[in-house]
Amino acid sequence: xxxxxxxxxxxxxxxxxxxxxxxxxxxxxxxxxxxxxxxxxxxxxxxxxxxxxxxxxxxxxxxxxxxxxxxxxxxxxxxxxxxxxxxxxxxxxxxxxxxxxxxxxxxxxxxxxxxxxxxxxxxxxxxxxxxxxxxxxxxxxxxxxxxxxxxxxxxxxxxxxxxxxxxxxxxxxxxxxxxxxxxxxxxxxxxxxxxxxxxxxxx
Amino acid sequence: xxxxxxxxxxxxxxxxxxxxxxxxxxxxxxxxxxxxxxxxxxxxxxxxxxxxxxxxxxxxxxxxxxxxxxxxxxxxxxxxxxxxxxxxxxxxxxxxxxxxxxxxxxxxxxxxxxxxxxxxxxxxxxxxxxxxxxxxxxxxxxxxxxxxxxxxxxxxxxxxxxxxxxxxxxxxxxxxxxxxxxxxxxxxxxxxxxxxxxxxxxxxxxxxxxxxxxxxxxxxxxxxxxxxxxxxxxxxxxxxxxxxxxxxxxxxxxxxxxxxxxxxxxxxxxxxxxxxxxxxxxxxxxxxxxxxxxxxxxxxxxxxxxxxxxxxxxxxxxxxxxxxxxxxxxxxxxxxxxxxxxxxxxxxxxxxxxxxxxxxxxxxxxxxxxxxxxxxxxxxxxxxxxxxxxxxxxxxxxxxxxxxxxxxxxxxxxxxxxxx
Numbered sequence: 001x002x003x004x005x006x007x008x009x010x011x012x013x014x015x016x017x018x019x020x021x022x023x024x025x026x027x028x029x030x031x032x033x034x035x036x037x038x039x040x041x042x043x044x045x046x047x048x049x050x051x052x053x054x055x056x057x058x059x060x061x062x063x064x065x066x067x068x069x070x071x072x073x074x075x076x077x078x079x080x081x082x083x084x085x086x087x088x089x090x091x092x093x094x095x096x097x098x099x100x101x102x103x104x105x106x107x108x109x110x111x112x113x114x115x116x117x118x119x120x121x122x123x124x125x126x127x128x129x130x131x132x133x134x135x136x137x138x139x140x141x142x143x144x145x146x147x148x149x150x151x152x153x154x155x156x157x158x159x160x161x162x163x164x165x166x167x168x169x170x171x172x173x174x175x176x177x178x179x180x181x182x183x184x185x186x187x188x189x190x191x192x193x194x195x196x197x198x199x200x201x202x203x
Numbered sequence: 204x205x206x207x208x209x210x211x212x213x214x215x216x217x218x219x220x221x222x223x224x225x226x227x228x229x230x231x232x233x234x235x236x237x238x239x240x241x242x243x244x245x246x247x248x249x250x251x252x253x254x255x256x257x258x259x260x261x262x263x264x265x266x267x268x269x270x271x272x273x274x275x276x277x278x279x280x281x282x283x284x285x286x287x288x289x290x291x292x293x294x295x296x297x298x299x300x301x302x303x304x305x306x307x308x309x310x311x312x313x314x315x316x317x318x319x320x321x322x323x324x325x326x327x328x329x330x331x332x333x334x335x336x337x338x339x340x341x342x343x344x345x346x347x348x349x350x351x352x353x354x355x356x357x358x359x360x361x362x363x364x365x366x367x368x369x370x371x372x373x374x375x376x377x378x379x380x381x382x383x384x385x386x387x388x389x390x391x392x393x394x395x396x397x398x399x400x401x402x403x404x405x406x407x408x409x410x411x412x413x414x415x416x417x418x419x420x421x422x423x424x425x426x427x428x429x430x431x432x433x434x435x436x437x438x439x440x441x442x443x444x445x446x447x448x449x450x451x452x453x454x455x456x457x458x459x460x461x462x463x464x465x466x467x468x469x470x471x472x473x474x475x476x477x478x479x480x481x482x483x484x485x486x487x488x489x490x491x492x493x494x495x496x497x498x499x500x501x502x503x504x505x506x507x508x509x510x511x512x513x514x515x516x517x518x519x520x521x522x523x524x525x526x527x528x529x530x531x532x533x534x535x536x537x538x539x540x541x542x543x544x545x546x547x548x549x550x551x552x553x554x555x556x557x558x559x560x561x562x563x564x565x566x567x568x569x570x571x572x573x574x575x576x577x578x579x580x581x582x583x584x585x586x587x588x589x590x591x592x593x594x595x596x597x598x599x600x601x602x603x604x605x606x607x608x609x610x611x612x613x614x615x616x617x618x619x620x621x622x623x
Contacts, residue, residue: 031447045313046313051320127237155228
């Protein structure tokens with residue numbers, strides 16, 4: 001008799017435990033399903049607009065104000081922004097506004113007459129009266145001093161671009177955040193450059 | 204010399220033809236006679252996008268491997284070495300930039316900004332750890348996250364924090380998550396990425412303050428295990444929700460807990476729930492009353508939070524550069540003549556009118572007003588629920604990991620003397 005009661009009690013206890021367990025499991029399953037639907041919903045809404053190609057940061061040369069922040073604000077030292085030369089637009093001037101300091105009287109290529117703080121621009125004679133200007137990207141720090149000079153006195157063929165072999169493609173470009181001209185934006189990764197002469201701004 | 208004259212003539216001709224020259228083409232491109240070949244600018248390609256899918260593959264492989272070590276092998280050593288691999292790959296090799304934590308902001312911006320669509324890879328990095336957490340617990344935290352891995356390696360003498368302090372600090376991630384969503388949704392900034400303390404260490408290059416912050420976190424991490432993960436990480440909030448209802452989860456013991464208490468001090472994160480036999484029946488009825496009172500208090504917390512949020516929206520919106528500029532120009536119009544202020548000078552040169560700027564800024568501020576309101580209510584809700592949880596007792600017989608808080612590092616498994 002005692003044994004039977006004991007058994008029954010144990011059964012009862014087991015059953016109670018089981019039902020309790022089921023209830024907890026039901027809540028757990030329900031919540032898991034709810035969360036799964038939530039994650040699915042968010043990702044579903046996002047995937048409609050998602051791109052399969054990815055994007056990279058680039059400077060629109062027509063919006064750039066040559067403020068000089070590219071040299072200091074990039075997470076890389078030196079900056080992943082370099083000056084590039086759009087030869088298509090260049091006038092091959094003898095008196096280059098991007099190469100020489102504005103006040104320099106003598107057209108001497110001595111260091112004190114050069115605008116570039118790191119002497120990254122080399123000047124090469126082509127034919128009378130034309131000179132070619134080439135930028136050594138290892139020396140360039142992206143300060144945009146030459147860009148400003150070229151923009152003020154020349155064809156504006158020198159301009160800044162983000163070099164994608166150097167750029168870490170941060171989720172939020174730290175230069176873009178402080179760019180006064182809002183010139184830096186995400187562009188499709190299959191068209192990663194905006195080089196003057198090849199790219200025209202869409203107004 | 205002939206060319207020089209030709210150039211001047213051409214210049215004059217073009218002046219006559221176009222009437223007014225744009226600033227860009229002052230000097231036409233010369234025609235070379237010496238056979239000079241014009242070079243073209245080099246355009247180094249960005250990292251191939253196929254490689255980004257490889258990153259997704261690595262992430263899935265790491266998550267599966269961690270799950271294998273947790274459920275099959277029960278090996279802390281395996282989890283540790285997997286996390287070292289993640290630290291090297293996602294941290295030092297990928298420079299901490301494809302990151303599930305930061306992807307929160309991309310998802311937010313995608314949903315909020317009609318002109319922005321995130322990359323599929325970033326979306327996968329956002330979803331996969333959450334889905335894994337729903338089924339296996341926080342395996343991402345255990346060994347896939349480089350931020351967690353670097354902190355896990357320095358845990359040396361973990362101290363037990365007072366419960367009240369833990370709960371208080373535990374509110375920060377919710378606030379951080381809310382602010383990150385608010386700032387991303389308004390298109391202001393990605394604060395999670397900007398204040399990531401370890402990314403500077405991964406890149407071996409960062410502003411001085413961020414390096415100090417990163418090293419500070421690691422130094423604190425010697426004694427307070429994984430401080431960023433537990434008290435700051437906004438993605439941890441989402442993973443906590445998922446993991447709380449996970450299908451399977453790491454267990455301390457391979458078969459049945461014998462309550463030997465050996466694991467009690469093994470967890471550096473205080474994430475093991477210790478069975479409490481001291482609850483009296485009398486207390487329970489009192490608790491039901493308290494439970495009801497605190498449930499009713501939740502709307503009051505939410506209203507209070509919403510009010511605080513509403514009050515702070517003007518302050519919060521100053522983080523937006525446009526709002527900041529508009530405010531600056533309204534309060535200090537004399538700054539327009541300050542040639543050293545690059546932002547103001549760029550704005551003046553852009554030819555945008557003041558009215559347009561103010562209108563855009565007030566639109567952004569309006570978004571901040573609504574956003575801060577929701578953020579405040581959300582924080583109130585979380586606070587209310589946290590208070591409520593104090594009165595929820597679940598009868599526990601065994602030592603079990605707290606499914607939400609447990610980072611699945613596997614340390615406790617080594618301490619359990621029970622054999623399977």
